[in-house]
Amino acid sequence: MTKQMLLNAFDMNTVGHIQHGMWRHPRDESHRFGELSYWTGLARTLERGLFDGLFLADVLGVYDVYGGGPEAAIRNAVQVPLNDPMLLIPAMASVTQHLGFGVTCTTTYEPPFLFARRMSTLDALTRGRIGWNIVTGYLDSAARAMGLAVQVPHDERYDWADDYLDTVYRLWNASWDDDAVVMDRASGVFADPARIRRVQGVGRYAMDAMHLCAPTPQRTPLLYQAGASTRGRQFAAQHAECVFLNGTSKPQVATLVADLRAQALHPLKVFVGATVVVAASDSEAAEKFADYRHYASVEGALAHFSASTGIDFAKLDMDAPIPSAPGQSNQSNVEAVTTRAAQVWTKRRLIDSFILGSRQPPIVGGPQTVADALIAWMTEADVDGFNLSRTVMPECLEDFVNLVVPVLQERGVFKTEYTEGPLRQKLFGHPRLHPDHRGALRVS
Numbered sequence: 001m002t003k004q005m006l007l008n009a010f011d012m013n014t015v016g017h018i019q020h021g022m023w024r025h026p027r028d029e030s031h032r033f034g035e036l037s038y039w040t041g042l043a044r045t046l047e048r049g050l051f052d053g054l055f056l057a058d059v060l061g062v063y064d065v066y067g068g069g070p071e072a073a074i075r076n077a078v079q080v081p082l083n084d085p086m087l088l089i090p091a092m093a094s095v096t097q098h099l100g101f102g103v104t105c106t107t108t109y110e111p112p113f114l115f116a117r118r119m120s121t122l123d124a125l126t127r128g129r130i131g132w133n134i135v136t137g138y139l140d141s142a143a144r145a146m147g148l149a150v151q152v153p154h155d156e157r158y159d160w161a162d163d164y165l166d167t168v169y170r171l172w173n174a175s176w177d178d179d180a181v182v183m184d185r186a187s188g189v190f191a192d193p194a195r196i197r198r199v200q201g202v203g204r205y206a207m208d209a210m211h212l213c214a215p216t217p218q219r220t221p222l223l224y225q226a227g228a229s230t231r232g233r234q235f236a237a238q239h240a241e242c243v244f245l246n247g248t249s250k251p252q253v254a255t256l257v258a259d260l261r262a263q264a265l266h267p268l269k270v271f272v273g274a275t276v277v278v279a280a281s282d283s284e285a286a287e288k289f290a291d292y293r294h295y296a297s298v299e300g301a302l303a304h305f306s307a308s309t310g311i312d313f314a315k316l317d318m319d320a321p322i323p324s325a326p327g328q329s330n331q332s333n334v335e336a337v338t339t340r341a342a343q344v345w346t347k348r349r350l351i352d353s354f355i356l357g358s359r360q361p362p363i364v365g366g367p368q369t370v371a372d373a374l375i376a377w378m379t380e381a382d383v384d385g386f387n388l389s390r391t392v393m394p395e396c397l398e399d400f401v402n403l404v405v406p407v408l409q410e411r412g413v414f415k416t417e418y419t420e421g422p423l424r425q426k427l428f429g430h431p432r433l434h435p436d437h438r439g440a441l442r443v444s
């Protein structure tokens with residue numbers, strides 16, 4: 001059978017996520033992000049389009065690198081105001097049956113015991129539809145918010161994360177046996193203490209506890225990761241079942257994917273970020289794109305990109321090469337546009353690359369054109385699917401569901417119905433971690 005495309009909507013509990021300035025469009029409703037009906041409506045649309053999941057990004061700080069303060073981010077609604085993504089999930093799960101939810105949580109600032117319990121609760125409430133995008137954080141503002149003077153250094157954050165993962169694996173997989181809950185009304189035994197044990201933390205995490213939650217459908221949430229530096233890829237190969245990459249060129253992404261697949265100790269699905277502007281025909285899509293483009297914010301895009309790289313672009317000359325920053329933020333972004341990149345990058349060139357308010361160039365066209373472009377990414381870069389960034393909400397996703405999904409189905413590259421079972425079952429054919437996965441191997 002032809003390889004089946006996986007689709008996630010990529011979103012955040014905020015106004016401006018990736019394509020900055022789109023909130024100014026008269027039809028955009030992202031300012032409604034504080035209303036439950038905005039999210040339940042989105043969840044219903046995605047399930048109507050048989051999307052595999054809604055992937056929710058998150059950060060724990062404000063973007064205050066550009067111009068030395070948060071003003072540009074605040075003015076342009078660049079991921080601020082920003083609400084908690086986890087709290088949206090039960091409401092969206094209650095109006096859907098199959099849609100998965102990938103939620104971003106950092107390993108750097110919260111004790112593993114508390115986090116593992118919240119994830120188990122969501123896995124139970126969603127009947128196994130929860131995924132976790134494992135991030136280590138990249139903002140000094142988040143470190144300061146959590147009482148640290150500066151961030152934990154880049155590679156060391158991943159060392160912490162290795163210990164964090166090994167600790168939560170124990171809570172999820174080794175504390176309760178599958179048959180620990182007996183619920184025997186006659187004898188008065190709800191759960192059998194002999195089938196439940198305390199587990200210990202790993203490395204820097206001191207912990208001695210039994211997990212408070214009984215086994216849930218997946219036990220371990222489906223594991224996503226999105227760090228593309230050398231150390232980030234090493235981490236992904238050990239832990240991630242799904243990897244999320246950004247990239248503007250297919251050969252560059254193909255190289256990263258080959259490296260990840262060669263290192264991974266277990267089956268891996270790779271998603272690439274994409275933005276789609278679609279309409280009934282190529283010419284109508286071009287018109288829609290021109291309309292959207294009118295609202296793109298260069299200042300918003302610079303505020304976001306400064307925070308991702310740790311480079312204050314407000315200070316840079318338009319035509320000078322962007323100097324490499326040895327900082328502690330997102331190293332894969334730094335590698336892409338500084339003197340560490342193969343080509344010379346300047347601020348002017350960077351601004352020219354911000355087409356709809358970010359560095360992610362949109363795919364623009366009628367349904368057949370968009371389908372061709374997505375299929376080309378799958379074949380040429382060996383990715384399994386896409387995390388679709390939003391533009392004007394909710395029309396961008398409604399357009400995709402109404403126009404592109406039927407064409408992908410006709411081409412035989414997209415499912416016509418969901419398979420039953422938890423999220424991991426749908427993507428990998430088994431509800432629990434693969435037996436070769438580090439979390440299944442190192443649990444005792």
Ligand SMILES: Cc1cc2nc3c(=O)[nH]c(=O)nc-3n(C[C@H](O)[C@H](O)[C@H](O)COP(=O)(O)O)c2cc1C
Nearest residue numbers: 057058104135136137226227228229232330331332
């Ligand atoms: C496509 C993509 C999406 C990301 N989403 C988030 C996010 O939602 N929250 C976050 O804190 N970090 C996010 N990150 C940052 C990474 O998880 C990672 O912390 C950062 O990229 C630094 O790691 P690296 O240098 O290995 O890339 C994302 C990174 C990429 C490439």
